[in-house]
Amino acid sequence: MQRYGDYYRGRRVMITGGLGFIGSNLARRLADLGAQVLLVDSMIPDYGGNLHNIAGYEERLRVNLSDVRNVNSLRHLVQDQEIIFNLAGQVSHIDSMNDPRTDLEINCRSQLDILEACRQHNVAVRIVYAGTRQIYGRPHYLPVDEAHPVRPVDVNGVNKRAGEMYHLLYCDVYGIRSTVLRLTNTYGPRMLMRHNRQGFLPWFVRQAIEGQTIRLFGSGEQRRDMNEVSDVVEAFLLVGAVEETIGQVYNLGHPQAISLLEIVEILMELCPGSDYRLVPFPEEKRRIDIGDYWGDYRKLREAVGWEPAVSPREGLERMVRYYQEHGHHYWEVTPPPDLEDRARGDVTVGQRSLDR
Amino acid sequence: MQRYGDYYRGRRVMITGGLGFIGSNLARRLADLGAQVLLVDSMIPDYGGNLHNIAGYEERLRVNLSDVRNVNSLRHLVQDQEIIFNLAGQVSHIDSMNDPRTDLEINCRSQLDILEACRQHNVAVRIVYAGTRQIYGRPHYLPVDEAHPVRPVDVNGVNKRAGEMYHLLYCDVYGIRSTVLRLTNTYGPRMLMRHNRQGFLPWFVRQAIEGQTIRLFGSGEQRRDMNEVSDVVEAFLLVGAVEETIGQVYNLGHPQAISLLEIVEILMELCPGSDYRLVPFPEEKRRIDIGDYWGDYRKLREAVGWEPAVSPREGLERMVRYYQEHGHHYWEVTPPPDLEDRARGDVTVGQRSLDR
Numbered sequence: 001m002q003r004y005g006d007y008y009r010g011r012r013v014m015i016t017g018g019l020g021f022i023g024s025n026l027a028r029r030l031a032d033l034g035a036q037v038l039l040v041d042s043m044i045p046d047y048g049g050n051l052h053n054i055a056g057y058e059e060r061l062r063v064n065l066s067d068v069r070n071v072n073s074l075r076h077l078v079q080d081q082e083i084i085f086n087l088a089g090q091v092s093h094i095d096s097m098n099d100p101r102t103d104l105e106i107n108c109r110s111q112l113d114i115l116e117a118c119r120q121h122n123v124a125v126r127i128v129y130a131g132t133r134q135i136y137g138r139p140h141y142l143p144v145d146e147a148h149p150v151r152p153v154d155v156n157g158v159n160k161r162a163g164e165m166y167h168l169l170y171c172d173v174y175g176i177r178s179t180v181l182r183l184t185n186t187y188g189p190r191m192l193m194r195h196n197r198q199g200f201l202p203w204f205v206r207q208a209i210e211g212q213t214i215r216l217f218g219s220g221e222q223r224r225d226m227n228e229v230s231d232v233v234e235a236f237l238l239v240g241a242v243e244e245t246i247g248q249v250y251n252l253g254h255p256q257a258i259s260l261l262e263i264v265e266i267l268m269e270l271c272p273g274s275d276y277r278l279v280p281f282p283e284e285k286r287r288i289d290i291g292d293y294w295g296d297y298r299k300l301r302e303a304v305g306w307e308p309a310v311s312p313r314e315g316l317e318r319m320v321r322y323y324q325e326h327g328h329h330y331w332e333v334t335p336p337p338d339l340e341d342r343a344r345g346d347v348t349v350g351q352r353s354l355d356r
Numbered sequence: 357m358q359r360y361g362d363y364y365r366g367r368r369v370m371i372t373g374g375l376g377f378i379g380s381n382l383a384r385r386l387a388d389l390g391a392q393v394l395l396v397d398s399m400i401p402d403y404g405g406n407l408h409n410i411a412g413y414e415e416r417l418r419v420n421l422s423d424v425r426n427v428n429s430l431r432h433l434v435q436d437q438e439i440i441f442n443l444a445g446q447v448s449h450i451d452s453m454n455d456p457r458t459d460l461e462i463n464c465r466s467q468l469d470i471l472e473a474c475r476q477h478n479v480a481v482r483i484v485y486a487g488t489r490q491i492y493g494r495p496h497y498l499p500v501d502e503a504h505p506v507r508p509v510d511v512n513g514v515n516k517r518a519g520e521m522y523h524l525l526y527c528d529v530y531g532i533r534s535t536v537l538r539l540t541n542t543y544g545p546r547m548l549m550r551h552n553r554q555g556f557l558p559w560f561v562r563q564a565i566e567g568q569t570i571r572l573f574g575s576g577e578q579r580r581d582m583n584e585v586s587d588v589v590e591a592f593l594l595v596g597a598v599e600e601t602i603g604q605v606y607n608l609g610h611p612q613a614i615s616l617l618e619i620v621e622i623l624m625e626l627c628p629g630s631d632y633r634l635v636p637f638p639e640e641k642r643r644i645d646i647g648d649y650w651g652d653y654r655k656l657r658e659a660v661g662w663e664p665a666v667s668p669r670e671g672l673e674r675m676v677r678y679y680q681e682h683g684h685h686y687w688e689v690t691p692p693p694d695l696e697d698r699a700r701g702d703v704t705v706g707q708r709s710l711d712r
Binding site for chain 2: 100101104108112113116147149150151152154155157158159161162165166169172173
């Protein structure tokens, strides 16, 4: 892969949600590739932003703490960027049902605001937007391709679908060169671990590491595809560099769909002393559960040659190792004070100034 | 038709956008059928609300002036309603591009708010939501059925699509019995005539009546299907009364697709002295024009027996006659002062009180 070669060297790249799980992994990789990276993150306590995610990269990444709901800061931040990886989002499905308006503000209205800011101040920018397979709802067939009917089972799915439609619209009408990636379950280092409202997987990993009993809803036989975050980062980088992907929507996916029970069994092996038990589906989760899901990612493979490189076992092992070492930065709500001090009160973290 | 028989007699029905074009026609019909009708309308000056639309029905309809963006009033208004015909919306495609945030607030966020209000205060309510064929964008095939890909060509289309997805979601998850009708071009008496930003047809009719030269963009050969408003009212009434339509989406349509040029030629006949000329497409309209469109409404026909009864010629004649008589209530921005006085300062217009 790596068909992008030197594409990112010296480029001005902005990542919304840049201190979050996928955003920070992408940021670190972009820094390694020589890009000039600006991270924008709201640091909303319950979301994925975590200053430890850029540990060791503080001098090579610029950070601007701001919420995408703040239109005024957005208007400035988008200027002069060559590429925006637009990853900021409310990602908890349960939270979107309990507080649908906040989900709408972040996943729907702010996306429109970002695009409007680009239309007015940086129409030449390239955008790759992080969509989600959640928009499909319960699969009518498997694997799910991009033409599958869209029938979200939660408010998050509706708003994320609106978010991607805005990107495609601003591409069609104003020529803002956008691409949408519909992510499936992404996992790996730097994922939020403080609560269990952002998907089952991080919570399983945390419980396994802590030697707790994992509660598996239903029979545990639901199968899912999972992408280790380095594969997802690779997809963003490939797509951002290939002009033919503009105006298109692509599924991610993994050739090896795996049951929740199998995932748990791997975790039991990796973390001796942990165990699990099957429990009935809680009502609020059952209502928005989609059963089996795996995506057809052939369109993306054909467009940019993307193929997941990390198997579930390999990825889970990598994730467990990361949190065994760094878990204390993720179990707690408060980021390490030294890092937090550097970010507070100034647009810039790290040595580089905004106009460098 | 009229398979709803006595279904609406005595029922408590709320219509959002009730003083607008379709809302008021529906309200008058419901009053004739003996329903207890509450109209909610924002009376935003550039939108379709017009107190003359309920002339002659003031005693038989209750009016509550409020914007759907006002969550607090909504929370009260939805209570105790048996059926909500949810028609309030920003309907100008051009306005949605010039002011996308307002379109989002009304067509997207307020829809979520209405559904949340129902979930909390009236989960047993029946809702019929006015969607639009605008969500399909440029047709990939004709006639366009409900499975046609959704790729809106304007912000309005994105937000209207989000609006219908919320309705379907709240149906699936919370059991709020919603149905979505995707309207095509609707025309007829009581349509907004004050400006030309809500579709070509009312403007053509006004210009023909006033003996002006109609400017037809492009070749005038674009073909469209058009529903006279009485047919659309019938569709709402049928769907609202048939439980099998719950959770479903239906296209409206007309068997006779007609070119814009043919429409203009009919208008020339009906209004001697008017004429037309072909002019190039203005850029802002060209960008969001969808070319030919006609919808496949078989699904609706099969579900409720709906079939348009009014031909384009008959409908245009009816519309021209209406505005020849009532045009002065529509050319101006200000509604007749006697009607306006009655609505101002009190929740109730007409003799019926809110708790009747």
